Structures are given as structure tokens and as C-alpha cells.
Amino acid sequence: MTDPERMISYTFAEGSLDTTITWRLEPEGNGTRLFLEHAGFDLDSPMGKAAFDGMGRGWPARRYRSRTRRYVISQATMDHTLTARLASGKYLLVTSYRRNGSPVSTPVWVVQDGTALGVWTTADSWKVKRIRHRADVLVGPCDLRGNPTGEQVPATAEICDQTVTARYRALIARKYGLIGRLTLLGSRLRRGLTGTVGIRISLTE
Template sequence: MGRVTTEFDRVSSAKYVLLTTFRKDGTPVATPLWAAADGDRLLMWTVTDSYKVKRIRRNPEVTVAACDARGKPKGPEVPARAVILDAADTDHTRDVIARKYGILGWLTMKGSLVRRGKTGTIGLAVTADDR
């Protein structure tokens, strides 16, 4: 019997993923990001000092949805939890994303390392929340 495809699996296979984090007052803030599946989690990569990282540190509850490059949702939101990754896992995240997005992904990762250095960006791991 095959594995059941979930909405989280569909989001994980999308080219762009809308990550929604929440401000202290509960206001949602959505950002389209590149993301790549890695086992049962979805890896994303962003600027270390971004507000989304600060919001995740305070509240790891997020939602994810497939979207277009501009952030227009292409499906339902999926409740999830985000974790900020350490340096080794962030390196792994860069590799996984570069593989998924091919030469453009590789060039983007390398360009970011030149511009910001290794600590200028950070990986996020998102897993489906069983709420």
C-alpha cells in the first residue's frame, strides 16, 4: 500500500512556498520563499536578521501554502511548526535548495555567501503540525 499524499506533501513539492509567521498581536505576515523537501520536513532559507526569524523565535507556529513567485496562494494553508537551524543544518539546507532549483539555486546560494557570509543567512525547518 502506497504512502498517502498529504496537503503538506503538495506544499513541499511546490516551486514557491508561502510561509506565514505571526506578530505578537497575532497579525499574520506571509512571505514567499524557496523551499525543498527533506524527509518529513520542509527546508527554507532566509536572511538571519529578518523579522520572520525573530517572529519564529518567539512563536514557532506558522502556516505554509503553495504559492506563485509573488506570494499569491495556490492552495490551502497547512498549520506547521518552524525551527531555526544551526550552522551545519543551514549548510545542508543550502545544498538541498540548490539541488532542487538547479543552476539558479546554486548561483543564488553562492552569491548570497559572497554577499552576506555564512552567518548572514539561516535555514528553517518546517514540519506539519497535527493541530
């Protein structure tokens, strides 16, 4: 397998035909196009020549559509798995953009909100102002100091209302234990409940 998020390649009819099938995803407009390549036919052997002639017009459309559906489902599952993996980490690096387009990266605590990620921060923070102006961000795993520890992927961020923010506070208290609860308490004493907001981050498909 090569580039598991975009391409998969494997041997077809190993031990007899020994050809290679490759499925590849390419962005196109607002969607994705799936390409299929069946290569490696041995035209010097009777079996290889017969297989090549038999498939000369390509795979049957019915099989192609079926494969497409299964692969799209696999992609959706993979995206959900990535969200869960990022949410399970202790820190998430969120990169937002200034008005001049320059990126600013900030490490934050993270929780899972269904198929999205949840972040909690002060309402008057610069990252909140940047996200209100421009919703596209990059997110990925990092350490306490904000050093990336994995791939940073595109996502869309939105500022949440107080109902969702309260839910994020509860999730943070549950995930981060005593440190999380003490941080939440200190924030409430200093800023009140309206002094912080949640940020919902959805990975870009």
C-alpha cells in the same frame, strides 16, 4: 468521499443491503477520535430489518479497533504525501505572526527534509525574528508574488543550526539549478555562511 482529510463515506453491500458507512475523524484533546456511522437500513424489507437487528448493538469491537489502526496509518501516509507535495512546488507561502498576533506572509523557496519542509533565508530577516518568538505558522503553495494557490495548513517552525542550514543550501542548489546556485553564491559573498539560516517546518498533526 467527502472531506478526504477528515471523512470517508461509501456504500456497503451495494445491490443487496445498500447501506452507507461513514468514518469521521474529529480532534479531541491531544489526539483524534474516530466515529463510525452505519446508516440507510430499509426497515420495510426483511433483509434490511434483519441486518438492522443484527447490528443493533454496533459493530464488533475487534473490527472497530482494526479499522481504527488502518485509518490512522492512512492519515499518516496522507500527511507525508502533503509534505512531499508542498516540497515539490517552486514556492511555499510561510505565514508567521507579529507579537500583536497579526499575520505576515512571505513566499520562499522550499525543499524536503525527510517528513518536514526546509526553508532557507537571511538570519536577520523579520520572519526569523517572528518565528523565534512564536513557532506556529501557516504554510501552503503560492506563486512568485505570494498569492496562495492552495490550502494553507498549520505547522510548527524551528530555526536550524549551521549544519542543517548547509544541508538546505545543498538541496536548494540541486533543486533550483543555476538560479539557485547563483543566489547562494551572491548570499555567501554578501553575508558569509553565517548570514543565513535554515527553517525546518513540520506540519501540525
